[in-house]
Amino acid sequence: MPEPRLPPAAQRLLEAEYDNMLSCIRCGLCLSVCPTYQQSFQEPEGPRARIAMARALVEGHLDLTPDLLRHWDNCILCEACTNICPSGVQMERIGLGVRAAITESRGSTAGFGLQAGMRWLLPNLGRLRAATAAARLYQQWGLQALARGSGILKLLRLEEVESMLPPVASPPLVPDGQVWEPQGQARATVALLAGCVMSTAFGETDRATARVLAANGCRVLVPPGQGCCGALHAHRGELKAAQELARRNIAAFEGAQVDAIVVNAAGCGATMKGYAHLLEDDPSHAERARAFSARVKDFTEFLAALGPVKPPREVRMRVTYQEPCHLANAQRVREAPRQLLRAIPGLELREMAESALCCGSGALYNLTQRESSTGLRARKVRNAAATSAEVIVTANPGCFIQLSQGLREAGLDIRIVHIADLLDMAYRDGG
Amino acid sequence: MLTDSQLSQIRAIVGAENVHGGPAELIAYSYDGTFEQHPPDVAVTPASTEEVAAVMRFAYQEEIPVVTRGAGTNLSGGTIPLTGGIVLALTRMNRIIEIDHVNTCAVVEAGVVNGEFQARVESEGLFYPPDPSSLAQSTLGGNVACCAGGPRCLKYGVTKDYVLGMTVVLSSGEVLEWGGKLFKNVTGYNLAQLFIGSEGTLGVVTRIILRLLPLPRVRNTAVAFFPRLDDAAAAVVGVMGAGILPATLEIMDQATINVVEQYVRIGLPTDVEALLLLEQDGNDQDAVDREVARMVEVCRKHGASDVRMAKDAAERNELWRARRSISGALGRYRPSKLGEDIVVPRGQIPAVVRRIREIGQEFGLAIPVFGHAGDGNLHPNILFDFRVPGELERVQGAAAAIFRAAIALGGTLTGEHGVGSLKKEFLEEAVGPLAVQIMRDIKAALDPKGLLNQGKMFPSGSGPAMEDFLTALPTLQGITPG
Ligand SMILES: Cc1cc2nc3c(=O)[nH]c(=O)nc-3n(C[C@H](O)[C@H](O)[C@H](O)COP(=O)(O)OP(=O)(O)OC[C@H]3O[C@@H](n4cnc5c(N)ncnc54)[C@H](O)[C@@H]3O)c2cc1C
Ligand code: SF4
Ligand code: SF4
Numbered sequence: 079m080p081e082p083r084l085p086p087a088a089q090r091l092l093e094a095e096y097d098n099m100l101s102c103i104r105c106g107l108c109l110s111v112c113p114t115y116q117q118s119f120q121e122p123e124g125p126r127a128r129i130a131m132a133r134a135l136v137e138g139h140l141d142l143t144p145d146l147l148r149h150w151d152n153c154i155l156c157e158a159c160t161n162i163c164p165s166g167v168q169m170e171r172i173g174l175g176v177r178a179a180i181t182e183s184r185g186s187t188a189g190f191g192l193q194a195g196m197r198w199l200l201p202n203l204g205r206l207r208a209a210t211a212a213a214r215l216y217q218q219w220g221l222q223a224l225a226r227g228s229g230i231l232k233l234l235r236l237e238e239v240e241s242m243l244p245p246v247a248s249p250p251l252v253p254d255g256q257v258w259e260p261q262g263q264a265r266a267t268v269a270l271l272a273g274c275v276m277s278t279a280f281g282e283t284d285r286a287t288a289r290v291l292a293a294n295g296c297r298v299l300v301p302p303g304q305g306c307c308g309a310l311h312a313h314r315g316e317l318k319a320a321q322e323l324a325r326r327n328i329a330a331f332e333g334a335q336v337d338a339i340v341v342n343a344a345g346c347g348a349t350m351k352g353y354a355h356l357l358e359d360d361p362s363h364a365e366r367a368r369a370f371s372a373r374v375k376d377f378t379e380f381l382a383a384l385g386p387v388k389p390p391r392e393v394r395m396r397v398t399y400q401e402p403c404h405l406a407n408a409q410r411v412r413e414a415p416r417q418l419l420r421a422i423p424g425l426e427l428r429e430m431a432e433s434a435l436c437c438g439s440g441a442l443y444n445l446t447q448r449e450s451s452t453g454l455r456a457r458k459v460r461n462a463a464a465t466s467a468e469v470i471v472t473a474n475p476g477c478f479i480q481l482s483q484g485l486r487e488a489g490l491d492i493r494i495v496h497i498a499d500l501l502d503m504a505y506r507d508g509g
Numbered sequence: 510m511l512t513d514s515q516l517s518q519i520r521a522i523v524g525a526e527n528v529h530g531g532p533a534e535l536i537a538y539s540y541d542g543t544f545e546q547h548p549p550d551v552a553v554t555p556a557s558t559e560e561v562a563a564v565m566r567f568a569y570q571e572e573i574p575v576v577t578r579g580a581g582t583n584l585s586g587g588t589i590p591l592t593g594g595i596v597l598a599l600t601r602m603n604r605i606i607e608i609d610h611v612n613t614c615a616v617v618e619a620g621v622v623n624g625e626f627q628a629r630v631e632s633e634g635l636f637y638p639p640d641p642s643s644l645a646q647s648t649l650g651g652n653v654a655c656c657a658g659g660p661r662c663l664k665y666g667v668t669k670d671y672v673l674g675m676t677v678v679l680s681s682g683e684v685l686e687w688g689g690k691l692f693k694n695v696t697g698y699n700l701a702q703l704f705i706g707s708e709g710t711l712g713v714v715t716r717i718i719l720r721l722l723p724l725p726r727v728r729n730t731a732v733a734f735f736p737r738l739d740d741a742a743a744a745v746v747g748v749m750g751a752g753i754l755p756a757t758l759e760i761m762d763q764a765t766i767n768v769v770e771q772y773v774r775i776g777l778p779t780d781v782e783a784l785l786l787l788e789q790d791g792n793d794q795d796a797v798d799r800e801v802a803r804m805v806e807v808c809r810k811h812g813a814s815d816v817r818m819a820k821d822a823a824e825r826n827e828l829w830r831a832r833r834s835i836s837g838a839l840g841r842y843r844p845s846k847l848g849e850d851i852v853v854p855r856g857q858i859p860a861v862v863r864r865i866r867e868i869g870q871e872f873g874l875a876i877p878v879f880g881h882a883g884d885g886n887l888h889p890n891i892l893f894d895f896r897v898p899g900e901l902e903r904v905q906g907a908a909a910a911i912f913r914a915a916i917a918l919g920g921t922l923t924g925e926h927g928v929g930s931l932k933k934e935f936l937e938e939a940v941g942p943l944a945v946q947i948m949r950d951i952k953a954a955l956d957p958k959g960l961l962n963q964g965k966m967f968p969s970g971s972g973p974a975m976e977d978f979l980t981a982l983p984t985l986q987g988i989t990p991g
Contacts, residue, residue, distance in 0.1 A: 097844075100844040100845075101840050101844065102840070103542075103544075103836075103837060103839070103845070103846060104540050104541065104542050104543070104581075105542055105582060105643065105646070105836060105837045105840075106542065106580050106581060106582040106643070106646040107643075107645055107646050107837055109580065109646050110622070110624070110645040110646050119554070119600040119601045119603060119620070120527075120529070120554055120598075120600070120601075121529075121537045121538055121552070121581065121598065121600070122529060122533065122534045122537040122538075126537075126540075127533075127536070127537035130536050130537060130539070130540060131533045131536055131537065134533075134536050139536070140532055140533060140536060141532070143531055143532045143533050145532065145533045145534050146532070146533035149534070149537075163837070164772050164834040164836075164837030164838040164841075165837050165839075165840030165841055166772075166840070166841045
């Protein structure tokens with residue numbers, strides 16, 4: 079083999095995934111589900127090529143060339159390929175390795191605004207809350223046009239983030255040890271991850287999650303000291319920052335005597351289930367991370383397994399379910415949300431075509447790869463609209479924001495609702 | 510290497526965004542469904558027959574080698590650009606142009622994916638039988654170029670039985686239109702058949718007219734488990750002799766069942782030596798059920814220990830997902846595999862299966878066998894790890910022994926995957942020197958400069974040096990040892 083061309087630390091990161099890369103026998107099945115390939119029909123935009131590039135990188139046949147960076151940057155890490163691969167390739171592990179290797183040898187590839195966001199805003203919920211509040215304030219006051227035109231946002235590269243903020247105004251949920259007591263007989267105790275984006279922009283959804291769990295006999299705790307899960311950092315190759323955030327969350331949840339750590343954002347759940355992998359080389363945390371990851375459950379996964387009590391209220395609605403990649407592919411939770419929806423009296427669930435195809439949100443993909451992301455979004459909205467559903471139900475804030483924008487753009491009168499909020503309607507005043 | 514001026518002329522034809530020349534992009538067009546690898550000088554993704562013709566005219570004028578590529582799923586090394594040059598990938602040419610109910614046929618571009626085409630025609634009550642296990646990803650152009658088959662081809666025939674006409678861009682850039690929406694046509698030589706199975710060595714197929722059938726309304730599927738492999742092989746002969754033409758009759762041996770069960774987890778018993786997957790279709794449920802029952806009875810008589818009928822469409826789909834995922838799932842065993850594709854007269858299946866087992870033991874290699882037992886087409890897959898010293902040499906030995914076993918039993922090298930680069934050294938042994946000479950003459954007539962898919966189909970040398978057919982291949986260093 080030729081000499082590796084990467085710095086030793088980056089080389090090690092990738093070598094750890096070499097066997098994983100070799101499991102790809104190049105059958106091409108994953109092309110049929112990869113959102114970026116399905117947009118372009120160009121081999122370099124598919125999983126098979128991304129793996130081959132990573133492998134050539136480890137083997138020293140290839141350097142971190144601009145075209146490698148571009149095609150790997152486009153990868154949404156949606157894991158549709160992992161999910162369909164008969165040969166057992168784990169794309170996210172390769173992807174995190176490649177991105178970390180890039181960061182290790184080049185410095186971050188994220189644009190300045192994103193870097194500022196990741197380094198400064200996300201790890202600190204206080205700051206994020208302030209920023210979100212500010213953004214929401216001028217949204218409400220109709221100052222958007224002005225701010226957009228003035229170029230201030232462009233300068234900060236926050237323009238795009240801003241246009242994706244959901245218009246709903248709900249007070250944030252600051253995790254400080256809140257408790258929701260179970261209704262009826264206690265069946266379980268769970269800890270809730272409030273989440274960075276969830277707790278600030280979707281504070282009410284966090285509360286709805288807790289209420290639904292309580293209605294199902296769960297005691298719900300929101301441990302203090304928790305923070306961002308680190309998904310966005312890991313996806314952008316900021317491995318050290320992601321590990322730091324993981325350690326903080328492990329510390330925050332470790333003491334809680336709970337049956338599960340429940341998450342209502344698919345992206346965060348997938349990342350937290352991956353802490354075991356993220357920290358496997360950290361002697362002081364490897365074991366703790368494994369224990370932590372084993373307790374993480376998506377909200378729908380947990381509730382379906384617990385056996386939901388019958389929702390007392392009817393919700394007359396025609397809905398379609400938009401499957402978040404990080405739930406369906408990364409966590410392989412597909413039936414649970416559908417099962418919960420079907421149990422709501424009066425609700426009609428209509429499946430959309432290509433339900434497994436990514437909506438183009440994929441972590442920060444919608445901010446970094448606008449063009450392709452917009453194409454995927456339009457496709458998802460078309461498929462959803464074709465079911466003539468009144469409401470799109472999702473289980474991830476990224477998809478929520480992405481689709482809200484898609485619906486607005488298409489001028490469609492369809493609402494988008496987080497599954498926790500929908501269940502909350504069905505359990506309200508009941509129990 | 511192409512010059513900057515050559516590259517810019519290609520860009521002028523297809524647009525810069527459809528010319529892929531970065532180092533990582535060349536890696537992306539360097540492989541196919543095998544373990545071989547060699548980068549092209551540039552990859553081009555045209556959008557129309559006109560663009561293909563313009564690229565071909567240019568390549569002809571500049572004498573640049575061209576490899577046509579569909580989805581790159583072939584198992585013969587067929588799309589590896591062994592001598593560099595241009596890879597012409599037709600994946601963007603994926604429009605279904607017309608589905609014609611009056612003449613029950615369809616007109617498609619070559620890059621349309623088989624499975625998408627099937628879904629579309631079925632939604633209109635029509636049926637396109639050729640169903641390679643790679644249907645979710647392989648293109649109809651690639652299917653035509655390899656004459657792809659699949660489980661259903663036992664009853665319905667292979668790709669060549671469905672092609673009514675095509676548009677082909679020749680190496681000179683001239684465009685040949687052949688055939689039409691015609692079910693009979695003996696006006697001169699059947700040129701379409703010449704291009705079918707030609708593996709990109711004679712021309713670039715850009716458009717195809719495909720015959721369709723009415724969609725059978727009902728199916729019934731059963732799976733029979735055999736404690737002994739020989740019994741399963743004998744049951745295949747028994748079923749085919751029972752006056753029934755099943756829609757499919759597939760076999761998997763124990764190693765295959767184990768790997769597949771790990772992937773699909775549908776509760777296949779892993780302690781039997783073989784299973785047969787049987788299906789019948791038609792328009793009358795009772796008739797179909799009766800025939801399946803009859804096949805099940807024959808299996809029992811031949812020693813099946815257990816038989817299961819698919820209860821509903823979901824169970825059927827699971828069984829088929831299991832069948833289709835074999836090839837991919839084998840990758841869980843060892844990092845590399847060499848998938849073979851021999852055909853023998855049906856009556857020789859027990860003999861050839863026994864011989865393959867012996868070969869596996871002789872060379873110390875796992876060789877799971879599965880395939881289309883009904884038509885004698887078997888896929889012994891030699892599993893290996895290229896990093897283990899000496900393993901590749903043993904793989905070569907085993908592959909050569911399998912080829913020769915098939916030929917000795919009246920069979921041949923390949924039923925549906927094609928010759929490509931991996932089987933080319935055995936071509937003459939299989940078909941004889943005169944046949945090879947005729948093929949070379951045809952090739953010279955259609956591709957006088959020898960630019961299309963260089964290094965494929967034809968033996969590179971003469972004499973017994975063919976034993977080195979794997980290690981002699983140019984590959985990216987590090988992919989094969991030595
Ligand atoms: C998991 C798996 C399962 C498979 N199962 C089957 C099976 O059941 N039956 C079967 O028959 N095959 C099977 N194959 C092999 C392969 O999928 C088929 O040979 C398929 O027809 C190749 O199509 P493609 O689009 O990938 O073509 P490619 O691999 O891109 O090309 C194959 C050959 O055709 C040539 N070619 C491609 N397109 C054109 C064109 N438009 N004009 C001229 N030449 C062209 C290429 O030069 C090359 O020589 C399987 C492969 C895999 C990976
Ligand atoms: S499905 Fe798996 S083995 Fe097949 S090409 Fe994709 S990653 Fe490789
Ligand atoms: S993770 Fe998603 S976007 Fe990335 S290669 Fe896999 S399927 Fe494509």
